[in-house]
Amino acid sequence: MSDKGKEEQLFSTVPSDSQSRSSQLDSDEKIENVVLNKDFKYRHVNMLAIAGAIGTGLIIGSGTALKRGGPGSLFIAYVFTGFLLLIVLMSLGEMAAYSPMDKAFSGYATRYVDPALGFAAGWNYFFKYAIVLSANLSALGIIIQYWRKDLNVGIFIAVFLVAIIFINWFNVKYYGELEFWCALAKLLVLALCFLVCLVITCGGSPTGKTIGFQYWREEAFTEYLVKGSTGRFLGFWACCIQSCFAFVGSEAIGVVFGETPNPKKNIPRASLQILFRIGFFYVLGVFLLGLVISPKNKLLATASGSNASASPYVIAFEVAHIKVLPSFINAALIIFVGSAANTDVYLASRALYGLAKDGQAPKIFLTLNRHGIPYNACLFTSMWGLLAFMNCSESSATVFGYFSSAVTVFGILNWLNILLAYNGYFRAIKAQNVPREEVVFRMWGQPYMSYFATFMISVITFFNGYNAFIGKFDYKQFITTYVGIVAYLVMIFGYKFWHKTKRVDPKTAVLDRSYKELYGE
Template identity: 35%
Template structure:
């Protein structure tokens, strides 16, 4: 007699479903004979998605089936190296840098702002290098969520995936609103609901056109943002040296008066999360690995570009802002000011120099930047939802992928969340969005911490199962030490955020109800993630993956494996070529 568990295991290991939906019937029995619908249909040999991931007891999670399905999704690999490189350099530069940095400057001062961005930049560099190593080795759908499921615990992978998906789903309508507000810089005659509709339709259209259109759109957006930031850095240096009509030579004037720091150490702790929010989205480059034509070549190059993004576009621009805009400027965003693009420190710096017209140019850049982030949010949320469904951690229809490689159901869900942008025109809209944003306030920190810890366990399993570190296609230059540094820094940031959430700045005469509300606005993401984790763990009774049981085979990138081991002829030839390189080329290859 056949063991039922073995029978179920065979079903789980199958990467195609036995269910054939209506749209995959023979042409003569279809309801929609028009060929215009063909692109929205799934390949008949692919099925509609993965099989159900429960055992004979109805609750047992099947990690082998999940790994098999996630390694064999039907996303199309057409993104090129240039798409990934620009996505890594400027893909998620948006309101976090262009607008929210103004609020951080007002709270902490230029000194705290620069230190916070330096620390977060260092942490993120370590994190992205770890993510790059795993993503090149396993270029599978879901990326960091899949790694958490495979290397840590399926319950934590479930919590991480949904945490990130919710973050993207919530931020998308916020960015649409930011784009609508951007238009008010020039004129308020356009109804807000009309501009929201236009931008929402544009973002949804790009998403429905497929991954190639997304890649080209982000490529163009990133070039625009990168060009604008480089131009601003050069202009800012000139303004600082030549001065403005009102102040003359500036130099370090604003670091002396009103000063480099505001609210002391608490002000510094307060802006750490703001700095982290500015870097959010950098991990998208690894999420795109599952749709990249040659991840072995393209992804390492893109991961190295993150160094330039951190140093050039964040650290230098923040340093210039701190030199040109005092933290007590009435135009900056503060607790009593509205959040508008007029309060962007980039625009304030240009206006203070008396340069007419250039502020409008920068505002156009901000407009495209926020639309780019909204576009990335649809991409990120739809891919995470589809990968969660492929692993049995989300409703099964979300795993549907059509012939053009689009997760249509997941895109539809992400697009539907964009309708929340219309809450902005309602009387209670601000309150609703405050709580929605609270769900995503710490999401990036949880994601980055998960990446670091996944890398630590991956390296341990890789060594224990007899693999050489030199056999990795791409190695993190900071190794597991960098992952430990990143993880410890994230824990410290969470502790600092807890402190300022319990005792925020200006909390002397605040009522208890306001204190409680402020705390949950700042820290709501923590209990939500823990509830996701505990609920899934109690239901499926999952355990932390044992190091010796971690699956290092399914979905692994096996390209040119023989070239990767030290001592092999291919490696020796490569080392001989590298020895002949001039020093500048060695440095260039290390960073680029």
């Protein structure tokens, strides 16, 4: 079918050919029939499920966690939070396979819990990625300054922002193709890092030193902030918080599900890949890292920034006198961060589209171009990237740092939104007597696994700012940590008060209408 034919198919909601796009969006029925193209290929979805969310949280941020908690705490924390993430994503996969929709997470929260929760979930997701976009653009400039410190970071911010807008303008299959190769490159880089770590710990580095489990025996659980067992627990908790932020973004595969062909077949396949990603790349990655570098290493203690000099893997290579890899890792970080920035625009624009489809954002964000892309949503999201230019001056960079930190907690709240939506979905399935065998993809132990994950993620969210209370009270840390939670609650109760919304009755909740009516499969 030609591009023109596809466009007519996307926007044709009534028999008349004379209606304009704006008039087609005037009723709820017509809005429901404006749908995104399902042009992702299975290999796109599969690769994005495996490596799409792997970013600097693992290759750089894990060094901070290792320094605070030690290799033992780091490994256990990643296993624990990885298990919680597995529950979140498998729950999402079950909902998406049974009742796929192109409204991102807010659609499920609106359908199964309360429109107020859907409103907060959607805008929470948008703001998280809109502001992280500017942070990633800044990081790209800092990475390139690793080689060219004489050039202003604003040059690279502008270049990458224009490139990202260009990529997100065309059919989603091109985004999927680009991210497929970026994800493949990330896998190869991580595999190389893991292999080198294994060689180093076995004594194959230029130093000839065999490390083995030396650092595990000497300082597996280090003290953080205070002495004694309390300090070791705080070290473990610091690793849990950092691992959550390393995992944040993994739920993005749920947005991709909305543009996936044959969702009842491809979504279960992609969901099962998540276990491989968590176990191999994250858990194995931090395990090997804990073998090759001591948490007391001075280079690790002074590492800061977003380029290769801050990566614990690079520090381990430098300690082992391997001179070639640091620049290689820095070049690889361009792929890691560039892919993340590109994905930020994709995810935030789809969140806006989903909100507009539920009447919780301006309808202008529903308008698709001839490639089936919600281009107004993409352009509006890209505008937030201009915040990155604040980092061109030191004072503005400080303010922007607080701004970015304030919304980081939104990432964990996304997991909580998914679980709350799943709990409502499960109640609806039970209340309407839907046989479990009719659910094409099911996670074991439900709904108790979901209840457990909901409780633990709530605890992590609440105690995320624990270090603001240790020693002297740090009001800046307190504000930047908890303002995101306050904003989230204000959105929920503010919308509920203004629109007088009611909690969805499980007996009348819509289950798979969008699948049958919109997709007809």
